[in-house]
Amino acid sequence: xxxxxxxxxxxxxxxxxxxxxxxxxxxxxxxxxxxxxxxxxxxxxxxxxxxxxxxxxxxxxxxxxxxxxxxxxxxxxxxxxxxxxxxxxxxxxxxxxxxxxxxxxxxxxxxxxxxxxxxxxxxxxxxxxxxxxxxxxxxxxxxxxxxxxxxxxxxxxxxxxxxxxxxxxxxxxxxxxxxxxxxxxxxxxxxxxxxxxxxxxxxxxxxxxxxxxxxxxxxxxxxxxxxxxxxxxxxxxxxxxxx
Amino acid sequence: xxxxxxxxxxxxxxxxxxxxxxxxxxxxxxxxxxxxxxxxxxxxxxxxxxxxxxxxxxxxxxxxxxxxxxxxxxxxxxxxxxxxxxxxxxxxxxxxxxxxxxxxxxxxxxxxxxxxxxxxxxxxxxxxxxxxxxxxxxxxxxxxxxxxxxxxxxxxxxxxxxxxxxxxxxxxxxxxxxxxxxxxxxxxxxxxxxxxxxxxxxxxxxxxxxxxxxxxxxxxxxxxxxxxxxxxxxxxxxxxxxxxxxxxxxxxxxxxxxxxxxxxxxxxxxxxxxxxxxxxxxxxxxxxxxxxxxxxxxxxxxxxxxxxxxxxxxxxxxxxxxxxxxxxxxxxxxxxxxxxxxxx
Numbered sequence: 001x002x003x004x005x006x007x008x009x010x011x012x013x014x015x016x017x018x019x020x021x022x023x024x025x026x027x028x029x030x031x032x033x034x035x036x037x038x039x040x041x042x043x044x045x046x047x048x049x050x051x052x053x054x055x056x057x058x059x060x061x062x063x064x065x066x067x068x069x070x071x072x073x074x075x076x077x078x079x080x081x082x083x084x085x086x087x088x089x090x091x092x093x094x095x096x097x098x099x100x101x102x103x104x105x106x107x108x109x110x111x112x113x114x115x116x117x118x119x120x121x122x123x124x125x126x127x128x129x130x131x132x133x134x135x136x137x138x139x140x141x142x143x144x145x146x147x148x149x150x151x152x153x154x155x156x157x158x159x160x161x162x163x164x165x166x167x168x169x170x171x172x173x174x175x176x177x178x179x180x181x182x183x184x185x186x187x188x189x190x191x192x193x194x195x196x197x198x199x200x201x202x203x204x205x206x207x208x209x210x211x212x213x214x215x216x217x218x219x220x221x222x223x224x225x226x227x228x229x230x231x232x233x234x235x236x237x238x239x240x241x242x243x
Numbered sequence: 244x245x246x247x248x249x250x251x252x253x254x255x256x257x258x259x260x261x262x263x264x265x266x267x268x269x270x271x272x273x274x275x276x277x278x279x280x281x282x283x284x285x286x287x288x289x290x291x292x293x294x295x296x297x298x299x300x301x302x303x304x305x306x307x308x309x310x311x312x313x314x315x316x317x318x319x320x321x322x323x324x325x326x327x328x329x330x331x332x333x334x335x336x337x338x339x340x341x342x343x344x345x346x347x348x349x350x351x352x353x354x355x356x357x358x359x360x361x362x363x364x365x366x367x368x369x370x371x372x373x374x375x376x377x378x379x380x381x382x383x384x385x386x387x388x389x390x391x392x393x394x395x396x397x398x399x400x401x402x403x404x405x406x407x408x409x410x411x412x413x414x415x416x417x418x419x420x421x422x423x424x425x426x427x428x429x430x431x432x433x434x435x436x437x438x439x440x441x442x443x444x445x446x447x448x449x450x451x452x453x454x455x456x457x458x459x460x461x462x463x464x465x466x467x468x469x470x471x472x473x474x475x476x477x478x479x480x481x482x483x484x485x486x487x488x489x490x491x492x493x494x495x496x497x498x499x500x501x502x503x504x505x506x507x508x509x510x511x512x513x514x515x516x517x518x519x520x521x522x523x524x525x526x527x528x529x530x531x532x533x534x535x536x537x538x539x540x541x542x543x544x545x546x547x548x549x550x551x552x553x554x555x556x557x558x559x560x561x562x563x564x565x566x567x568x569x570x571x572x573x574x575x576x577x578x579x580x581x582x583x584x585x586x587x
Contacts (some may be wrong), residue, residue: 011435012513013541015483017433023477036269051268051481053505058481060268064514064549065543134271135479135505138384142479179384196384197269198374204270 006071008078009056018075019056025170026143028055029132033209035075036082046076052208053133054142092213093237094169094176094191096125097222102190105155109169109186112152123147124167124188125214129174131206139178139196139204143212146172158184165190169212175222178204189214192226193236204237246312247399248365251349256459259388259400260362260500264377266503267505274484275379275387277521278302279289280460281418281552282321282324285496286364288556289318289341289413296368296389297378300399301361302459303526304393305352308342314406317342318348321356321524323417327351340414340562341366345409359457359526367404372391374474381501382459394435418555429487430541432479434509438489442469446487447535448512451495455527459501462525469492469511479507482543485514485522497522497531502565515541515546 003087009017018035028115028141029052036052039059048113051058098106098121108229110117122223136142142185152171157183162168166177168185177183178196205213217225228234250257260283277283277300292392299306305324317328318341326336329349336342338361346352355361358446371378371389389400434442451466464487467484475491482488486498488508491581497514499522515536516520536544 010513010538011433011483012428012430012515013538013545014516015481017481019480021476043306049266049268051504053480054478056480058268058483060265063545066544068538133479133505134269136271136272136503138271140271160346162446165310198272198384201375202270202374203267203272208269208459227293 006059008075009106011058011061013068015060016057016068016071017058018079019054021100021165024054024132026130026145029130031083032057036208038078038083039075042074042078046072051135053135081165087211088213089241090207090238091128091213091241092206093213093215093229094193095217096189096191096214097191097219098124098217102219102222103188105186106123106188108153109150109188113149115127115149118148120150120188123150124169127213129212131210131212133208133210134149134206137177137179138198139206140175140204141206141212142173142175142193143147144173146174152161152186154184155186157222162187163190165192167191190222192222193229204235244354245285246315246402246405248315249266249304249309249311250394250396250398250400251309252307252351253394253396253398254301254352255304256302257306258296258300258382258392259371259378259395260300260380261378261504262295263500264375264379264381264387267375268287268481272375272384272506273381273501273504275381275459276360276377276530277379278500278521279321279358279362279520281520281548282358282360283362283364284414284552285339285346285418285556286362289339289415290316290364290366291322291341291410291413292364292366292368296364297371298362298364299369299394301352301355301363302359303355305355305361306399307351309349310346311399312346312402312405314343314345314407315402315404316412317344318364318413319352320362320364321355321361322445323354323356324352324358324361325354330422331438332428336563339417339448340480343412358524360524365402365404366407367402370401370403383501390538396489402417413559415555415559418551425521426532426545427522427538428515428541429485429512429533430515430538432510433480433513435472435511437471437475437477437509438470438511439470440487442471443509446470446495449532451531453525453529453531453532454526457525457527459499461496461498462503462522463494464497464531466495473511475506475509477509479505482506482510485516485519486510487512489513499523500509515544517541519571
């Protein structure tokens with residue numbers, strides 16, 4: 001049975017983690033997202049919010065309104081039966097320019113992987129990625145899995161400033177930096193679109209469980225889309241996927 | 244005419260905070276909010292507010308502010324912080340109480356004492372636009388509170404009310420948990436099994452020093468090296484406020500209000516919610532000792548802390564001046580300067 005492999009980990013008296021495994025794995029992610037959807041739908045008393053990550057779900061609760069034992073009992077009930085990524089998912093087409101100074105590490109990635117830069121771009125933009133989770137920064141999506149040929153460790157010299165919109169890769173993941181921040185991933189391109197806006201609710205374009213494809217654009221298209229984004233007239237292409 | 248508190252001097256890190264921004268951690272948005280939610284709640288109650296209203300969180304060194312409203316009722320809570328009204332000589336109104344101030348009066352919040360933070364609430368609250376349901380400032384993200392940043396000299400922090408209500412002031416006896424020597428209780432885990440038994444014993448027996456690397460994100464602690472069993476990185480998972488994460492250096496970091504929502508370092512233990520206000524008050528140079536409790540005990544301690552806070556709030560009463568003088572009537576007649584009062 002699936003349920004027997006689930007671990008409950010205490011995080012003080014305000015959160016508990018429901019852990020499905022110890023590795024990054026699409027099957028584990030689907031079960032995490034499935035439980036997340038069920039907990040959101042169940043409206044359990046005292047639950048404040050739930051946060052899906054690669055292989056576990058953190059459930060934040062108010063210990064004045066509920067307690068861990070009651071919550072674990074309720075979650076065990078929700079775990080019964082097949083868990084799939086229950087929420088409706090969207091497929092996003094994210095435009096990326098892989099040219100020149102908008103792709104500061106592209107040549108380095110090509111050298112380290114033994115590929116041409118065109119091949120790196122082709123591989124990066126040919127995969128449909130799964131948004132495992134959002135974390136590290138507001139709106140920072142961890143997406144995978146990268147084509148195995150592109151897997152590299154993080155940079156040994158992290159940058160103190162990564163510009164917003166930087167499309168990056170490290171290990172089996174790709175991500176987009178939503179805001180300027182320090183960062184150790186390899187920057188292979190830049191998207192002109194905004195992934196995070198605190199004035200919107202939800203504030204992040206992508207949600208855990210969504211799918212993303214990168215579409216190669218040239219500099220002219222980058223400038224055009226960037227201008228449209230600033231005017232608020234650009235809509236990122238997306239469509240609903242069957243659950 | 245719009246009402247505001249004009250910032251004459253900003254202090255070191257003065258931000259608008261409420262109880263936090265909940266519901267968006269799945270999008271990577273930290274909860275933020277007051278480091279010491281109990282003192283925030285007391286300051287709000289003293290000012291006559293609901294506990295959810297935004298107040299000003301003051302770290303290390305308080306601001307100097309000028310009243311640009313017909314009148315405003317202010318209240319200060321936490322530590323030994325006092326409100327001092329400028330004048331010749333300046334008049335200290337004490338702390339843990341409300342006070343009525345009038346247009347043009349300049350006051351500062353000072354003498355924070357043992358607590359790194361204190362809260363300045365105003366009756367009716369501050370008129371800042373909520374972001375994602377909260378007025379809390381998240382400085383790293385540049386949003387919430389007053390323009391997404393700490394206050395600076397020259398700012399005018401808008402007030403929701405132009406006038407203070409007609410009522411007597413409120414004060415209370417400072418709660419005694421402001422003392423800094425209490426054991427901080429933790430629940431071991433979520434990654435206790437990523438640490439050696441010696442590391443767990445060291446956590447629960449050694450004294451840790453709050454290093455100067457301390458801010459609203461967390462406190463870097465100096466103490467014995469906490470050894471990992473196996474690797475020191477894990478597949479990133481969620482982080483609860485109060486988590487004690489241990490990177491490869493073996494030096495613990497106690498995560499506070501502005502912590503990241505997820506992270507890849509193992510967490511040896513998590514401070515219980517009843518004790519989070521206590522760690523929120525700690526500052527560089529303070530010492531911390533930890534003791535372990537079970538989750539059910541932590542939940543019970545939280546309910547007791549809630550009941551104790553309710554009792555503290557229920558004990559609010561008009562401040563009694565020494566020698567039968569009434570502070571507020573003195574205030575009305577501008578005789579306040581130079582008169583010394585008890586805090587109650």
